[in-house]
Amino acid sequence: MTKAIVINETGGPEVMTWTDVTVGDPGEGQARVRNTAIGLNFIDVYFRQGIFPLPSMPGILGAEAAGVVEAVGEGVDYLNVGDRVVYSAGFGSYSEERLIAADRLIRIPDGIDDVQAAGSFSKGTTAEFLLLRAWPHNVEKGGKILVQAAAGGVGSILCQWATHLGAEVIGTVGSAAKAEIAKANGCSHVINYSEENFVERVKEITDGAGVPVVFDAVGKDTFEGSLDCLSPRGFLINFGTASGPPPMVDPTQLMLKGSLYVTRASLLHYNAARSDLQASADALFDVMLSGGVKVDVANTYALKDAAQAHKDLATRKLTGSTVLLP
Structure with a gap:
């Protein structure tokens, strides 16, 4: 049997x-x-x-x-x-x-x-579609992106792949031990959101401009902050809910925050x-x-x-x- x-x-x-x-x-x-x-x-x-x-x-x-x-x-x-x-x-x-x-x-x-x-x-093909297909722009050499949960399964591969393509990756983690993993994954900047306000740190790193894309697998605990990290017409790509489902999205707020885009992307469809x-x-x-x-x-x-x-x-x-x- x-x-x-x-x-x-x-x-x-x-x-x-x-x-x-x-x-x-x-x-x-x-x-x-x-x-x-x-x-x-x-x-x-x-x-x-x-x-x-x-x-x-x-x-x-x-x-x-x-x-x-x-x-x-x-x-x-x-x-x-x-x-x-x-x-x-x-x-x-x-x-x-x-x-x-x-x-x-x-x-x-x-x-x-x-x-x-x-x-x-599954983690690697998820990273592939997130980085190369869900975001309708090419990774620019030196361009900044934000990856929430940079030491997680998908995050570890996504950060390495984006770095390999030339991106400047900002990664968030929840502990000092995971910060070391994120650095090893190629993150140029690592934010421990249990100790720092990640929105403020992203604004510091980008001289107030924000990032054009956030890849977020955390969900509820980071969703609003992820929106606030985006530059105008930026993309929030949510692909997980480790902390719980994110809140409902008000389209008017997306406009007020800079005509932002939000998607909940799934490997099943891609x-x-x-x-x-x-x-x-x-x-x-x-x-x-x-x-x-x-x-x-x-x-x-x-x-x-x-x-x-x-x-x-x-x-x-x-x-x-x-x-x-x-």
Whole structure:
């Protein structure tokens, strides 16, 4: 039998159980994958809590993993048994084996191991679309941008990638230890918002001009301040709610603050088409292989201990990427 982390109801980490499940043969357009490394993401907590609904109960959490193709179904002619693949799609990655739509699987290139792939794929493709597609401008050499939670999973990759492209990155963090991580990620300026007013510091760093874009995964606690850090016609790109959902947006206030733009961006929409998914993965793998982005898989847990990993993630004890090992 295959083991998986199953929930029968939403709630705290205690609803996660280590359970036997049955994995059948792949149907048309599917593949069966033996997971070798499973990515932990904050959105997994949202689904466990019921903030976002799972399609059915009981359910298996998790969307991201790397593994090996064990079998393919009819109509799948672009994958072979034995291929190393990575994915971030649907539900069910908290399992030793699973079935998945084959068109969501991306081959892992030589030079990147399974743990690196699982620890970077959803975070790295998120950083790709945020930096290169969600913001409708190119990163300018020397241009200043603000990244909230610069020591987090996406933030760590986003800061490195933006620095690699020549940006001057201002990163915010919540502790002195995370400030050191943000510096290592290439941030030119690091603001510890538990000790400093980040809006005032951004205005100081930019000589009062503000920044053209803020990437914000924190949500409620930083949202209003992020708006106040923007220059006229600036973009606030929210992509997470670690501190809770942000407040409702009053369009008149956006006008009064400088004709600002706000979006809540999702990887689900930006990489819905396989062509976009493959292009995003290619860009990520290229920048990793070039050394422009280094993935720090700082934490590993046994898959059966996923509940403890969720507890540590929710209390912000974890930095960088975290991987569950079957």
